[in-house]
Amino acid sequence: MKKRVLIISTSAGTGHVRAAQALEQEFIRDPRVGEVVHEDALKFTNKLFRDFYSTLYMKLVRSAPDLLGWVYKASDEPWKGEAARLQLDRLNTLKLIRFIEKFDPHITVCTHFMPAGIISHLQETKRLHTHHSIIVTDFDCHAMWLSRTFHRYFVALDETKAHLEALGLPPERITVSGIPIDPVFSQPVDRALVRTSYGLHPEKTTLLLSAGALGVGPTELIVERLKQLRNDVQTIVVCGRSEEVKERVAKAAATQRNRFCILGYSDRMHELMHISDLFIGKPGGLTTSEALACGLPMAIFSPIPGQEERNADHLLEEGAGIRCNELTTLPFKIDRLLDDPTRLGAMRAAAKAMGHPDAARTVVKTLLDDHLPSLALDDEQREAIALAAARTPNNG
Secondary structure (H helix, E strand, O other): OOEEEEEEEOOOOOHHHHHHHHHHHHHHHOOOEEEEEEEEHHHHOOHHHHHHHHHHHHHHHHHOHHHHHHHHHHOOOOOOOHHHHHHHHHHOOHHHHHHHHHHOOOEEEEOOHHHHHHHHHHHHOOOOOOEEEEEOOOOOOOHHHOOOEEOEEEEOOHHHHHHHHHHOOOHHHEEEOOOOOOHHHHOOOOHHHHHHHOOOOOOOOEEEEEOOOOOOOOHHHHHHHHOOOOOOOEEEEEOOOOHHHHHHHHHHHHHHHHHEEEEOOOOOHHHHHHOOOEEEEOOOHHHHHHHHHOOOOEEEEOOOOOHHHHHHHHHHHHOOEEEEOOHHHHHHHHHHHHOOHHHHHHHHHHHHHHOOOOHHHHHHHHHHHOOOOOEEOOHHHHHHHHHHHHOOOOOO
């Protein structure tokens, strides 16, 4: 029997959706799959709930990132506040629940913890029989990703698997796949040809500055600092969907316009990453995974406290990135790196080693080959997980 596959993402940011889209492509390619449906969980909810998960998050990213960091840390305890949160989620996702029950998937994959909690509840209450797998879309696994009933976890790093094992999850249920990304990021390009197509010099050192798909960050201020670089470089600036950001960037670059290629939103990030020598931006889980798949080292600026700071820690530890805490020192740090081709080459190799360009294929093959039953954690097991987490230094 060919499998019915349901992939559920959440449009809180863009990463969860992009991971789901990569999985959708891979499931469609497999002849063992009969039907694949990818849905955004927030599409089935009311405006207030959608705004709570997506709009509020983006507003906090812009105006109160430290508050996000506090929430991240305060909520990083297994099952803390779970009952109230899941009750709120279920009350606002009744249409989603009806859709899931009607579709009745053999395999369900969630790229966000909110729908993962919904699926887990449906399994617990015997309203759904499915293989429920969870894709953690950051390098660390926050406690909110923990589900009472699941089939498998797919994580980015060996360290993340070790963390889940230390909490008490069975090792055979955790796969280090990497974060799923579009397979185009694994396909090489003719760097000189593509650079020329963007009006760039085919041989000159190229930086890639990204404001993110939504145009978040002090992009024009970074451009002002990049104008101070000693090294003769050219910079691609991707401004996202915000025309206002693009206009501010163009104004900032006006006095050195020949050194900058200014773009709005781009669906060709795989090309831009492959033709670049250094990425400058925020270390979101998907963006980081895409850069690593291209062997592109990162200059990290202004990571969101919490998950992005954790992602940055892993890049720095593995030698695949540098971090610029102050705009004032950004030219100094990038110039120093570009002055040392050996170091930059080592960072490129470290990035490549961290990459998982075939993550989506790994997830799909594992799920379609696997015959393990679902696992339901009982009260005693959940208590043991909470106790194991409480003993870690971060949770004190």
